[in-house]
Amino acid sequence: MIQLCSNDDPPVSFTVPRKAVELSKTIKTMLEDLEGFDMEQTPIPLPNVDAPTLELIVKWVEQHQDDPPPVEKPRVEDDDSDDSDADDDQEPEVVIPEWDKKFLPTDDEQKNQLFKLLNAANYLEIKPLLDIGCKYVADKISGQTVEWVRDYLNMENDYTPEEEAKLKEEIAWAEGL
Amino acid sequence: MANPLTDLVLSDPTWLRVLSFIGDPGVVCQLGCISRRWYRLSRDATLWRRVNFTERRRLSLKKLAMFIRRPLAIHMHSLRVEGFIMSNSHSSAKRLTVSPALLKELEERCPLLTELHLVNAKMDNIALDQFPERLTSLNFVGSVLSFDFLASLTNANILPRLTAIDLSYVHNLSSFSKSLDGLLSRT
Numbered sequence: 001m002i003q004l005c006s007n008d009d010p011p012v013s014f015t016v017p018r019k020a021v022e023l024s025k026t027i028k029t030m031l032e033d034l035e036g037f038d039m040e041q042t043p044i045p046l047p048n049v050d051a052p053t054l055e056l057i058v059k060w061v062e063q064h065q066d067d068p069p070p071v072e073k074p075r076v077e078d079d080d081s082d083d084s085d086a087d088d089d090q091e092p093e094v095v096i097p098e099w100d101k102k103f104l105p106t107d108d109e110q111k112n113q114l115f116k117l118l119n120a121a122n123y124l125e126i127k128p129l130l131d132i133g134c135k136y137v138a139d140k141i142s143g144q145t146v147e148w149v150r151d152y153l154n155m156e157n158d159y160t161p162e163e164e165a166k167l168k169e170e171i172a173w174a175e176g177l
Numbered sequence: 178m179a180n181p182l183t184d185l186v187l188s189d190p191t192w193l194r195v196l197s198f199i200g201d202p203g204v205v206c207q208l209g210c211i212s213r214r215w216y217r218l219s220r221d222a223t224l225w226r227r228v229n230f231t232e233r234r235r236l237s238l239k240k241l242a243m244f245i246r247r248p249l250a251i252h253m254h255s256l257r258v259e260g261f262i263m264s265n266s267h268s269s270a271k272r273l274t275v276s277p278a279l280l281k282e283l284e285e286r287c288p289l290l291t292e293l294h295l296v297n298a299k300m301d302n303i304a305l306d307q308f309p310e311r312l313t314s315l316n317f318v319g320s321v322l323s324f325d326f327l328a329s330l331t332n333a334n335i336l337p338r339l340t341a342i343d344l345s346y347v348h349n350l351s352s353f354s355k356s357l358d359g360l361l362s363r364t
């Protein structure tokens with residue numbers, strides 16, 4: 001078992017099976033680098049993650065610890081160097097599993113928690129969790145008006161009226177799709 | 178924090194990941210109207226390498242031309258366009274998907290474009306030598322092509338870099354299938 005500590009004062013610690021914790025590439029690499037130390041006795045501090053977010057992370061990795069590892073797409077052998085990065089640009093296909101749909105903090109008042117979770121997943125390099133979270137946000141804002149998204153994300157419109165007029169012209173091809 | 182500005186909470190790479198899941202180029206472009214930061218994010222080159230205007234994202238010829246004239250189009254490696262052949266309405270099925278002038282603009286404005294998909298497209302107004310020369314991959318699944326199309330394909334001087342072409346379900350393929358022998362001789 002591995003202990004993870006939040007950045008709160010005082011820190012809140014969680015005890016997690018090593019297998020689950022290794023879903024985080026960041027922690028897995030850290031544990032590999034510290035091979036030989038007794039990590040069972042050494043709590044790992046996570047300076048960027050608060051307790052409620054860490055609790056969610058722990059819940060997710062415990063649920064998914066027995067998932068088969070993600071299938072690496074075989075590289076297409078191609079002598080044309082122009083296509084060498086084609087794999088990275090593919091539109092990602094992500095389906096959010098049922099358990100994860102219920103797991104994600106999706107109520108509007110939990111918005112900040114959702115974003116904190118995504119940042120933590122990014123920092124800890126838990127790619128499948130980051131993907132389902134980003135996919136959820138993408139679906140949420142797709143098909144909404146600009147005003148709605150601005151409101152959802154608490155953002156200020158920092159354009160001048162002149163810039164807005166210019167922008168309107170620029171996106172004319174995308175209007176009324 | 179009572180009401181933190183959530184815009185600042187997510188990092189640029191995470192927002193780019195969100196945008197990459199949106200898929201619809203029109204929606205991504207419109208999200209640039211939110212704020213200056215979102216303008217910068219929505220115009221990131223990585224989001225515009227593969228552009229897909231198929232299914233619900235189909236564009237008219239006029240809007241497609243407007244898009245190609247935007248600076249965004251310069252990033253495209255791959256472009257997918259769907260025509261209106263499969264449309265329920267008779268009048269839209271007759272609409273041309275691209276024009277020779279549009280292909281010319283693609284050649285001039287999109288120096289990185291090597292892959293072009295024109296599916297369910299009405300293309301009988303186009304000759305093969307009107308496509309951008311640097312294309313390596315063409316896909317015409319379900320399209321209607323001009324009659325001398327396959328014959329031009331046998332000419333290795335036309336689209337010299339072409340290594341892949343998909344003609345599945347091309348509607349009028351049988352009428353010029355004599356050219357298939359010539360095609361096989363092209364390496």
